[in-house]
Structures are given as structure tokens and as C-alpha cells.
Amino acid sequence: MKKHETPGEKAACYLAEGYNCAQNVLLGVYESWHDKNELVLKVATAFGSGIGRCGSVCGAVMVIGIKYGTNDSVAKKRAKAYDLAHDFLREFELRHESVLCCELIGYDLSVPDPSLRKLESTDSSIKNVRF
Numbered sequence: 681m682k683k684h685e686t687p688g689e690k691a692a693c694y695l696a697e698g699y700n701c702a703q704n705v706l707l708g709v710y711e712s713w714h715d716k717n718e719l720v721l722k723v724a725t726a727f728g729s730g731i732g733r734c735g736s737v738c739g740a741v742m743v744i745g746i747k748y749g750t751n752d753s754v755a756k757k758r759a760k761a762y763d764l765a766h767d768f769l770r771e772f773e774l775r776h777e778s779v780l781c782c783e784l785i786g787y788d789l790s791v792p793d794p795s796l797r798k799l800e801s802t803d804s805s806i807k808n809v810r811f
Contacts, residue, residue: 687712700728701781705729707737710746732782741765 685693691708701708703724710720727738748761749802773779781789 701727701735702727702739702742703735705736706742706746709740709743713747733779734784737769737779739769740772744768 687709689708690711691704694704694707695701699721703721706724707716707720710717724739724742727742728735731738744764745761748764750757750761767778776784778784780788782799788799
């Protein structure tokens with residue numbers, strides 16, 4: 681990837697390469713701070729399809745943890761990361777009306793048969809989510 685790409689552009693490239701939403705968001709931002717890291721990809725793998733939320737939202741919350749998290753066991757030192765994650769989730773939901781993958785894209789990725797994934801109630805309100 682080119683050095684001048686934004687984290688969002690990097691994330692889009694990773695999505696096109698086949699990485700899941702959590703992986704591409706986390707890796708796109710992480711690489712703007714550090715070199716590519718295989719552990720980052722592995723950690724984000726299990727958050728694909730959003731484990732009940734949007735995978736991209738999960739990736740963004742992991743980015744908040746990397747940037748503002750702590751290695752300290754003192755609960756008070758985790759407060760900033762918690763506050764930022766809550767603020768992000770609240771703002772995302774206000775902007776996009778949901779944090780659930782299936783509501784954002786109109787497909788339920790947890791359904792094994794791809795031909796049955798499209799939601800019946802899908803309408804033109806499904807939008808292309810941008811961070």
C-alpha cells in the first residue's frame with residue numbers, strides 16, 4: 681500500500697482483499713501508527729460479522745482500545761477508553777440508526793446459506809457506512 685493512503689482507504693483495500701470488517705478497520709488505522717501486525721489480524725478475526733454488532737464498529741472500538749487503553753489493572757485508568765468507546769457507539773448509532781451489521785447492510789451474515797441472507801425488511805434506507 682502507498683504511504684499516503686488514509687486509514688479509511690487502507691481499510692477499503694483490505695476489505696477488497698477479503699479481510700472481514702473488523703480486520704480491515706483495525707488494520708487500516710493500526711498501520712497508520714505502526715507496521716502491519718499479524719497479531720492485530722488474528723485478534724480482529726473473531727469480531728467479523730460483528731458478534732452481535734457491526735464488525736467495523738467492533739474494529740473501531742478495538743482501535744480506541746489500542747490508542748487509549750492501558751496495561752494497568754487500575755479501573756480508573758480504563759475510564760478514558762470506556763468513555764470514548766461509549767461516545768463513538770452513541771454517535772455511530774445517531775448517524776446510521778443502528779450498530780447492527782444486518783440492519784446496516786441488509787444481510788444477516790450469520791445465516792450459512794448465502795441465498796437466504798437478504799433480510800425481508802430491507803429497503804432503500806440501507807446505506808453505505810463511512811467513518
